[in-house]
Amino acid sequence: MTAGAAGLREMRWWDIAPVLELEHDLFPEDAWSPGMFWSELAHARGPFATRRYLVAEQDGRIVGYGGLAAIDGTGDIQTIAIARDQWGTGLGGRLLAELLGAATDFECREVLLEVRVDNARAQRLYERFGFEPIGFRRGYYQPGNVDALVMRLTTQTSSEAPSVQGT
Ligand SMILES: CC(C)(COP(=O)(O)OP(=O)(O)OC[C@H]1O[C@@H](n2cnc3c(N)ncnc32)[C@H](O)[C@@H]1OP(=O)(O)O)[C@@H](O)C(=O)NCCC(=O)NCCS
Incomplete structure (x- = not known):
């Protein structure tokens, strides 16, 4: 039997434990605390x-996650x-792509991110989507x-174009 493709869905509080397992494996030096995920999810529902936040789930296992914040037309x-x-x-x-779709829904004009200067793999992914380097934050990762x-x-707001460019 072949494994099914991972599906993307909204992250909920009960996903925090398996997400933290991945978090500690992938970011061993500066993993987020449970409280940081709880705090983010507290701002993920309702009219305001x-x-x-999304998780990727495959055959009942959480295999990925990601989150976007949108404040005053800027996504992060x-x-x-x-x-x-x-x-x-x-x-x-x-x-x-799904997070950038959320940025479009939030009517973000731009989306920012920080990535370690030594994380070439992630930088390639972002470049593929049209992200461009604009500067450095010295000593950001401790x-x-x-x-x-x-x-x-x-990006363009929904009044100008139907979707975020770069996909
Ligand atoms: C960075 C990260 C999120 C990328 O995730 P990923 O699932 O490997 O990304 P993708 O598969 O979409 O793209 C990676 C490569 O696979 C290739 N690819 C995309 N679709 C593919 C497919 N269907 N089949 C085979 N390869 C594919 C892409 O072209 C890309 O190639 P490249 O390395 O030459 O650019 C992942 O490596 C990760 O979690 N790293 C640790 C945590 C981290 O660094 N996060 C970013 C913090 S800023």
Whole structure:
């Protein structure tokens, strides 16, 4: 029997535990705490929601997650991660496309993100979607004092175009 393709859906509080397992595997030095995920999800529902958090689920297992914050027309990719055994299958791209769709829904004019300067794989993914480097944040990642590359995707609001460019 072949495994089914991963499906994307809204992240809920009961996903926090399996998401944290991935988080600690993929970001061992600066993993988010449970409280950070709880706080993000607290802003993800209702008429004044400013967050969109998604998980990728395959055969009952959480294999990826990502989140976008949208404040005053600016989106921010807060986090995106895929289980190692799923890298290179296109799942990161699907998740990012969905988050950019959320940015369109929030009528964001631009989407920003920070990525470690040594994370070439993630940078390639973002470039593929049209993100461009705009600067550095020195020593952004602690411990380790690693710089962040800040990248930006300029988008169009829904009144100007039907969807975010770059997909
Ligand atoms: C960065 C990350 C999210 C990318 O996820 P991913 O699922 O591997 O991304 P994709 O599969 O969409 O793209 C990766 C590569 O697979 C290729 N690919 C895309 N679709 C594919 C498919 N259907 N079949 C085979 N390969 C495919 C892409 O062309 C891309 O190739 P490239 O490396 O030459 O650019 C993932 O590596 C990860 O979780 N890393 C650790 C956490 C992290 O660094 N997060 C980012 C923090 S800023």
